[in-house]
Amino acid sequence: MTFRNFKMVDYVVYGRGAFNQLNEILAPQRKDDAPMIFFVDHYFENDAAFLARIPLLGKDKVVYIDVTHEPKTTYVDALRDDLKDEFGTISGIIGIGGGSVMDMTKAVSLMMTNPGSSADYQGWDLVKFPGVYKAGIPTISGTGAEVSRTTVLTGPVRKLGMNSDFTPFDQILLDPELCKTVPVNQRFYTAMDCFIHCVESLTGTYLNAFSKAYGEKAQDMCEEIFLHRSDWDEESDEKLMMASYAGGMSIAYSQVGVAHAVSYGLSYVLGTKHGIGNCIVFDKLEEFYPEGVAKFKEMVKLHNIEIPQGITKGLTDADFEKMIDVSLGLVPLWENALGKNWQEQMSRERLRKLYEQF
Ligand code: NAD
Ligand code: ZN
Structure with a gap:
């Protein structure tokens, strides 16, 4: 094809305080008792007031994402294995953080349904199946990872994204208030x-x-x-x-x-x-x-x-x-x-x- 026919994010909500609507936004995406998993930037681990605003229900779980290093395929695979072992199936993953958390969220969502290692999918259009539901909530602005069709990962042989039509988020929530603490x-x-x-x-x-x-x-x-x-x-x-x-x-x-x-x-x-x-x-x-x-x-x-x-x-x-x-x-x-x-x-x-x- 001469002109790229690109897949975009399905739903976008923008506004100061929009984070308060998260519960409502997620409700239709919940499948029976399969939990929503919240990937939260480790910066927020000690911020009790913020954590209390995450709309946890039933077996939902918060997983803190260590962003000391940029996302690695080994980290993606390990989180996927943990989630499969603990829950079998999940309703979706909600990423709250910077570009690193956006990318971890997209990658683990895809690896919940695609076999093997994320390193097998570094490249263009190698991902075979849609991932589980995924939403991105940036807390620092600039990378554009919230809208892109890639997730940049460092693997055993290369630093390259999983570029595919399945990679963009199903939902993004843009709430500038979440960025107020960035140094x-x-x-x-x-x-x-x-x-x-x-x-x-x-x-x-x-x-x-x-x-x-x-x-x-x-x-x-x-x-x-x-x-x-x-x-x-x-x-x-x-x-x-x-x-x-x-x-x-x-x-x-x-x-x-x-x-x-x-x-x-x-x-x-x-x-x-x-x-x-x-x-x-x-x-x-x-x-x-x-x-x-x-x-x-x-x-x-x-x-x-x-x-x-x-x-x-x-x-x-x-x-x-x-x-x-x-x-x-x-x-x-x-x-x-x-x-x-x-x-x-x-x-x-x-x-x-x-x-x-x-
Ligand atoms: P980052 O996600 O590593 O975050 C930078 C730092 O800011 C971290 O220490 C984090 O804990 C902290 N932080 C985040 N939100 C905060 C908040 N509200 N208050 C205080 N601290 C906060 O950095 P980044 O620059 O957002 O993202 C870089 C990553 O994005 C790289 O891994 C890069 O490869 C990736 N990237 C992806 C795409 C894409 O299209 N997928 C595009 C560009 C970059
Ligand atoms: Zn860049």
């Missing part, structure tokens, strides 16, 4: 994932009017809150949540670019997390994205954010080679960024010089 630096790193998605999509060769419409709006909203003001209020959280949604929609029909291709290499070898990794890389990409990087640097300064430096110092040749392999393997990203003849422009030597700057 300033983390908020910036994850928000810049959205800003960078927009720059990469809007300057890419895959761009069309669909992507442009969402990408421009998302980038504008990021700039309204980070480039044109240095303070933060409720409206900023509201705008950032919608920027994340629109940024994700922009990517659905296009692709990310150099910053993502390069930061995946860092992440694979050094475990650098996605948001901060993108910032470390984007900071040095003037030659590819002059306007976007100039704005990024202004936002970093205005919000007093620290971008780590020198993280590849002391790495071995083998480490650099691995990072280069991982990065150059992401063909669609390079092609979107640099065009069909990207290989003539991005040699291993040039990429090595870039990695040495971080």
Whole structure:
């Protein structure tokens, strides 16, 4: 097919306080006495007031998701095994947290009904059966994981998503109030994932009017809150949540670019997390994205954010080679960024010089 026919999220509810409607939203999805499982970011483990708002019924269970490291296929498989052992069948999984929890929720939902290991499904359209009901409730904005058709997992041989029509959520609940406790630096790193998605999509060769419409709006909203003001209020959280949604929609029909291709290499070898990794890389990409990087640097300064430096110092040749392999393997990203003849422009030597700057 020439034009992608993409599956989107089925239901969306947006609004400050919308979390209070969760019980009502879930009621029709409950199957007899099969429980709903709530995957909750471990940040909330000690927040009794928030936990009391989760609408638990019958055998429902809260599972805290450890997001110290980005989601791994082994973690997905282990949670799936635990749920099957304890309950047999479940009504669904509700993910409450950041991009990591969104991805864990999508992946475990799919693995409840697909045999084998999640590592078997890293790639495009390998998932065979719809998962159990899944809902995403972001508590930090920027990744666009709430709308995407992928779930990024680190497996035994690759860091790659389970991209499929079965991957998008059945329901998302966007309540900006849930983001009020995000620390300033983390908020910036994850928000810049959205800003960078927009720059990469809007300057890419895959761009069309669909992507442009969402990408421009998302980038504008990021700039309204980070480039044109240095303070933060409720409206900023509201705008950032919608920027994340629109940024994700922009990517659905296009692709990310150099910053993502390069930061995946860092992440694979050094475990650098996605948001901060993108910032470390984007900071040095003037030659590819002059306007976007100039704005990024202004936002970093205005919000007093620290971008780590020198993280590849002391790495071995083998480490650099691995990072280069991982990065150059992401063909669609390079092609979107640099065009069909990207290989003539991005040699291993040039990429090595870039990695040495971080
Ligand atoms: P994250 O999910 O790792 O969360 C970042 C930190 O913020 C964590 O320490 C978390 O505990 C904390 N946190 C979350 N909500 C909070 C709140 N309300 N108050 C206080 N702390 C809170 O980070 P992220 O940047 O949201 O997501 C990154 C992940 O998303 C990566 O694994 C990346 O691969 C994935 N990702 C997926 C897609 C996709 O389309 N599926 C797209 C981009 C990124
Ligand atoms: Zn990203």
